Amino acid sequence: VMRVSNGQMLLSRGPSTRDPGVCLSTNSAAETEVYPLLISSLLIETFHECLGSIAILLYLSRKYNTPDHWYPSDLKKRAKVDEYLSWHQSNIRANAPKTMWIKVLIPLFTGQPLPPEKLQEVMEGLATSLKQLEELFLQDKPFLVGNEVSLADLVAIVELMQPVGVGCDIFKDRPKLAEWHSRVEEAIGKELFLQAHELILNIRQLSTIQIDPQLKEQLGPMLLKMLK
Secondary structure, eight states: OOEEETTEEEOOOOTTOOOOSSOOOOSSHHHHHHHHHHHHHHHHHHHTOTTOHHHHHHHHHHHTTOOTTTSOSSHHHHHHHHHHHHHHHTTHHHHHHHHHIIIIIHHHHHSSOOOHHHHHHHHHHHHHHHHHIIIIIITTSSBTTBSSOOHHHHHHHHHHHHHHHTTOOTTTTOHHHHHHHHHHHHHHOHHHHHHHTHHHHTGGGGGGSOOOHHHHHHHHHHHHHHTO
16 A cells, blocks of 8 residues: 655555565455556656656566556557557656646745646647547547557556646546546556545645745746746
8 A cells, every 4th residue: 555654655565475576555366466557657657756657667567477468468469558658758748747737736836826828738738639649549449559458548547647636627528538537447446546546636735735945945946947
């Protein structure tokens, strides 16, 4: 289970495993299969670590022998996943996280909200990416690259939950994507899905915390540069 202790993210796997690597607390075999991928993706995407989140997910899928549908052994199916992961970086990832920075994190560290036009600009870019996500990848399939959930869906949904977490209803008026979102949630398990995204879905609570003025002075200009 993910929790915060003394400012550190902690993951625990339960006493049955002997592997101290990726640690997870799970209640079923299904949760055990998806937890390493979901939690790692969530943590990295949320805090924008410069470690290469996709590379870490691929490493985990190999190390823990996750079910084949996450990253297929069939080369043609795997190429479809790779195609999405490559596209994702400069499209969904380039736009979706900015909503969280604009609406919560930058105002928190600068002490002032950004002009509405900035959010509008980001939302327009995200709308274009969502349209391409639907037309180029989802089309009429259950999931982004086929009939089974894959890393493509996992990486995409974690990113898209960030605007949802700050109150941007990006699935409204997009029925295909809304249905895809529901299928991904169901494939992962609703309880597990909500648990893994708890941090993102409650991100607005950060607006009530007090930030050290010196830290604001140091980080404020840096954060503003991220949006240029």
